[in-house]
Amino acid sequence: MAEIPGPYVTINLSYSASNTSVSIERSTVGATGPWLMIQPVVPLLNGVGLYVDTTAPLNVNLWYRITTDVTNFVQVLGPAILGVSFRAWLTDPVRPWADIAFDLCDVTDGHEPGCTTPDPAFVWGGFTGTIDTATDAGLFDILDAEHPADIFARRKYAEGSFRFFTRTLEGIDEVYELFTAGGPLLLRVPAAYGFHDQFIQPGTPQMAYSFRDQRRPERTWDVPFVVVDRPLGPIQGTDCNNWCVVEESFTTMQDLANYPATWLDLVNGDVLCPDTPPELDGFGMGGFGDGPFGDGG
Numbered sequence: 001m002a003e004i005p006g007p008y009v010t011i012n013l014s015y016s017a018s019n020t021s022v023s024i025e026r027s028t029v030g031a032t033g034p035w036l037m038i039q040p041v042v043p044l045l046n047g048v049g050l051y052v053d054t055t056a057p058l059n060v061n062l063w064y065r066i067t068t069d070v071t072n073f074v075q076v077l078g079p080a081i082l083g084v085s086f087r088a089w090l091t092d093p094v095r096p097w098a099d100i101a102f103d104l105c106d107v108t109d110g111h112e113p114g115c116t117t118p119d120p121a122f123v124w125g126g127f128t129g130t131i132d133t134a135t136d137a138g139l140f141d142i143l144d145a146e147h148p149a150d151i152f153a154r155r156k157y158a159e160g161s162f163r164f165f166t167r168t169l170e171g172i173d174e175v176y177e178l179f180t181a182g183g184p185l186l187l188r189v190p191a192a193y194g195f196h197d198q199f200i201q202p203g204t205p206q207m208a209y210s211f212r213d214q215r216r217p218e219r220t221w222d223v224p225f226v227v228v229d230r231p232l233g234p235i236q237g238t239d240c241n242n243w244c245v246v247e248e249s250f251t252t253m254q255d256l257a258n259y260p261a262t263w264l265d266l267v268n269g270d271v272l273c274p275d276t277p278p279e280l281d282g283f284g285m286g287g288f289g290d291g292p293f294g295d296g297g
Helices: 169-179 243-249 253-258 263-268
Strands: 002-004 008-014 021-027 036-043 048-053 061-068 074-081 087-091 100-103 122-132 137-140 149-152 159-166 185-188 198-202 206-209 219-227
Touching: 008 061, 021 048, 036 048, 100 169, 159 169, 169 219
Parallel strands: 100 122
Antiparallel strands: 002 008, 008 048, 021 036, 021 061, 061 074, 087 100, 087 185, 122 159, 137 149, 159 219, 185 198, 198 219, 206 219
């Protein structure tokens, strides 16, 4: 198990060929659980697989329990910790290549020593206004009664808005790539904000020019959101690494077998994109994966 740059944990899997898949559970309490099932089936190809946890919480210890399907072998890995306190992350677990990390500097202090980077392209602006927990209730008048009937259900959690800044024209394009799919995103901010990692459904991102001279690239973004349940869906591949590109690059399976690399190299994405981190290359099971190599073809 490896901690890699960014809010991900990568697990390389290697078991006997008799096992065709494993299940993966996660705990933030200890090596004995309690366990949260995060991927019930991770296929193994010749006993080898790769899992990228794109939904792991930040700044807490993480343990993983892996169970094979045929031999019922159980292995516990950990602890690992994603200690990225000096970043806010807005990520799409289905499309991790589009994720954005935000610096926590004040936008006016982009070159001060306290900044994580000397010249950040993305800057977190914090939550704006209030964070509301909406009521889910109805009041109904009753004839000749002093009080209305109160029909209620569990209160919603939560909704609000946040702000961030982009400082380059390229940053505008990256924001578009992150939001264009339209689905839920995972918002993770440092614990000091008192806001737990949450899946959110963004509303309409509102982009404003930061200066009267609109030729300057700086932009201010305000995004309303509602906290939602964890979504489901297949992880997507990329232009660089997916089965379509593998098929185009190797005419036959024998050509692929003759290539000087292992199956682990293939699932890591090192065959077609040797310089690309595994969380970006489209291979491997992620938090929403439904196949061993992504579906990006």
